[in-house]
Each structure stands twice: as structure tokens, then as C-alpha cells.
């Protein structure tokens with residue numbers, strides 16, 4: 001795959017035109033603020049068997065983060081550091097394979113379970129501008145069915161690391177969904193039951209090589225995640241930015257933390273109370289950056305719509321009910337555009 005070719009050998013600091021965004025789509029990095037920050041939540045203060053003040057505070061802080069930012073980081077979450085490190089190493093090795101060895105994985109067919117993709121943005125005139133990233137994506141449920149789909153070529157290292165990682169993330173997601181359910185005033189297993197029967201789970205390993213001019217291009221264009229909840233692990237190189245009240249704020253790298261991102265289905269289920277917010281990944285010209293997004297979403301046959309208990313006079317019904325498969329269809333229809341997927345299911349005011 002020739003994703004990161006430069007304009008010519010003698011001028012390595014110029015990008016080929018197919019990576020250069022029109023001016024109004026560029027990251028405008030000088031405008032990004034680090035004054036505001038997404039909350040950091042220490043999960044060790046939560047005791048499942050005890051309604052003590054510190055447990056209630058954890059639930060409260062998560063709920064507040066979901067309302068105000070749609071994003072938070074968690075520390076002391078119980079996932080062993082070495083499991084995460086192994087996963088990051090395996091992803092790095094995958095993207096270090098010579099292009100000809102990973103080329104056969106790339107595909108634009110989104111019905112293919114395992115594939116390497118390059119995202120793009122369609123600009124005026126229908127032209128495609130490539131993002132400065134490569135993403136390796138596949139499902140993660142049920143893990144025993146997936147693991148043999150991961151090609152031999154990418155090695156046992158990834159398979160082994162992923163098998164361990166997935167178990168940890170599976171139970172972390174369950175804990176997070178119960179904390180989020182309690183925060184919404186629901187039974188603690190509510191969201192897990194709603195999303196959890198044969199969920200649609202996708203993993204996406206993102207790779208952002210150093211970019212000669214980070215002001216001209218983007219690692220991943222602004223988007224919201226289409227699933228219910230995303231658990232993101234990032235290497236110690238910053239690049240993720242979250243939109244808060246129209247301003248971009250950067251997400252600092254904290255050792256052994258996960259970034260938790262509420263996605264579209266929870267926004268809809270919570271009738272708009274919890275936010276699925278725009279985020280993007282920018283590049284830098286020094287270090288390669290790697291991240292692993294674990295997307296957790298409903299089965300395509302699941303009916304999604306605002307939870308009855310969260311609708312009242314003050315919070316009138318905001319979205320119509322739909323099968324998640326309809327949502328996916330709309331999502332793929334908007335490929336390459338600034339996606340407005342959940343907006344397509346909003347009810348008129």
C-alpha cells in the first residue's frame with residue numbers, strides 16, 4: 001500500500017496532494033486548547049458491594065462526564081499493564097511489516113470482517129482526500145470464531161495479545177455499562193442487557209506515522225463513534241482531540257489509562273442526556289502514534305430508541321426507534337462525508 005508516499009524523494013517535507021485537506025477542513029492546531037480537559041476517574045474508589053460515599057462519587061463523576069464531555073479517562077481500572085503493553089507492541093509490529101506483506105489485507109469492502117483501511121474525506125467536486133493513517137479492523141465477538149480469521153501473516157504475536165486483551169476489555173465494558181446504567185438511574189444490568197445479547201463488537205488498531213506537515217492533513221477526520229461505547233488505548237504520543245462547545249481540546253496521554261468514549265447508541269438510548277461527541281486524531285512530525293479502539297455496540301437486529309424511563313415532559317422523545325441495522329446502513333451511506341448519522345433518526349421538534 002502506498003499510503004504515505006511523499007511528493008518526491010528530494011523534497012520529503014511536502015505531502016502529495018491527495019493528503020492535503022482544503023483549508024476549512026484543516027486542524028488549525030494553534031486554536032486547540034489544553035486549558036480544559038476531559039475528567040480522569042479513578043475506578044479503585046468504586047466498591048461494587050458497598051454504597052459508600054466514594055462509590056457514589058465515582059458514579060456521579062462518570063455521569064457528569066457523560067453529560068458534559070461524552071468522554072473521560074479511567075485509571076486503576078484493573079486491566080493489567082502488561083496485557084495492554086503486549087497489545088500495543090503487537091499493533092506496532094503489525095504496522096512495521098513491509099507494505100507488501102500487509103497490502104493483501106487492504107480492502108474497501110465493508111462486509112469483510114478483517115481488513116486494513118484508509119479513511120478518506122470527500123471534498124467538493126467528489127474528490128477523495130486521504131487521512132494520514134492506516135487502520136486494521138476486525139470483530140472481537142465471539143473471540144474463538146475471530147482469532148482464526150486473523151491471517152497467519154500478521155503473526156501469532158497479535159493473535160495471542162488480542163486474545164488476552166479481549167477478555168479484559170470484555171469485563172471492563174460490562175463494569176462501565178453498569179456504572180453508566182446506575183448513573184442514569186436504571187438497574188445496573190440495564191445497558192448490558194440492552195446491548196449485550198450477541199453484540200456487534202469491532203476492534204480498530206490505528207496507526208499514524210509521523211507526518212511532514214500536520215497542519216495540512218488529519219489522522220482521522222472529526223466523527224462520532226457509531227456503536228454504544230468505545231474503550232481506547234493510546235500510545236504515549238498525543239493526537240486525540242475532543243470537541244467541547246465548539247472548541248477542540250487535546251486529550252493528554254496518561255500511563256495505564258483508558259479513554260472512554262460514549263458513542264451514538266448511548267446518546268440515543270439516554271434520549272440525548274449523555275453525549276456522543278465529535279473527536280478527531282491529529283498527526284505530529286516526530287513520532288509515530290498507535291491507538292486501539294474497542295467498539296462495543298448492539299447486534300444489528302436490536303431495536304434501539306430512547307429508554308422509556310428517560311422520557312418526560314422536560315425531556316421529550318428526541319429520537320425514533322430503529323433497528324441497529326438501519327443505523328449501520330445510514331452510516332455506510334455517508335462514507336467519506338462529515339457523517340450526520342444519529343441526526344437522521346432525530347424526531348422533528
Ligand SMILES: O=C(O)CCC(=O)C(=O)O
Nearest residue numbers: 204206234240281291293
Ligand atoms: O486514535 C485515536 O486517538 C482516535 C481513534 C478513534 O477515534 C477511532 O478509532 O474511532
Ligand SMILES: [Fe+2]
Nearest residue numbers: 223224225279
Ligand atoms: Fe472514534
